[in-house]
Amino acid sequence: MQIKAKWQGGRAFEAVGPTGHTMSMDATENYGGLGQAPTPTEMLLASLAGCIGIDVTMILKPHLDQIENIEITVDGTRREEMPTAFTAATLTFTVDGDITAKKVRRAIRLGEEKYCAVSASLKADISYKLILNGEEVSIEEE
Numbered sequence: 001m002q003i004k005a006k007w008q009g010g011r012a013f014e015a016v017g018p019t020g021h022t023m024s025m026d027a028t029e030n031y032g033g034l035g036q037a038p039t040p041t042e043m044l045l046a047s048l049a050g051c052i053g054i055d056v057t058m059i060l061k062p063h064l065d066q067i068e069n070i071e072i073t074v075d076g077t078r079r080e081e082m083p084t085a086f087t088a089a090t091l092t093f094t095v096d097g098d099i100t101a102k103k104v105r106r107a108i109r110l111g112e113e114k115y116c117a118v119s120a121s122l123k124a125d126i127s128y129k130l131i132l133n134g135e136e137v138s139i140e141e142e
Contacts, residue, residue: 010034041086045074048089048126051118055111056093060103067097076124086124094131101137104130108139 005015011027012034025040027033038046049072057064070093077088095104108128112119119126128139 012037041076041078044086044122045076045089048116048118048122049074049091052091052108052111052116055115056104056107058115059107059110060099063099063103066099067095069094069096086122088125088127089122090127090129092129092131096133099132101130101132104132105137105139 001018003015003017005013005025008014008024011032013025015023015025017023023043024037025043026035026037028039029035033039053070053072057070060067073092073094075090075092076086078084078086093104093108108130112126112128130137130139
């Protein structure tokens with residue numbers, strides 16, 4: 001896979017990949033950017049959520065008609081010294097619908113262990129939480 005990023009002036013870049021979709025990135029104002037696009041680190045966490053979200057919905061495909069909502073919140077922790085790399089990330093899945101915790105846990109676990117290329121590419125410790133129909137449930141098998 002190849003991505004090409006072209007400088008747009010200031011700290012802004014526009015990247016395009018094999019799908020032909022463009023992605024704009026900019027630095028925050030304190031790093032000389034205009035803050036008019038997501039930062040690369042925001043896109044990294046968004047990519048993590050999107051990657052495992054796609055995997056989970058593929059795994060849960062036979063049950064998607066039972067699910068009303070899936071939201072994934074990613075909380076990333078970064079080093080204070082340069083480079084300010086992510087050291088940890090917690091993904092919280094909020095799922096609403098008539099589906100068992102066992103099915104959702106299995107999908108998250110398979111996404112984590114077998115399918116999500118983004119999480120497998122990161123050096124950070126990644127953990128998961130599940131909130132099913134408003135209640136936090138253990139991500140571990142019961």
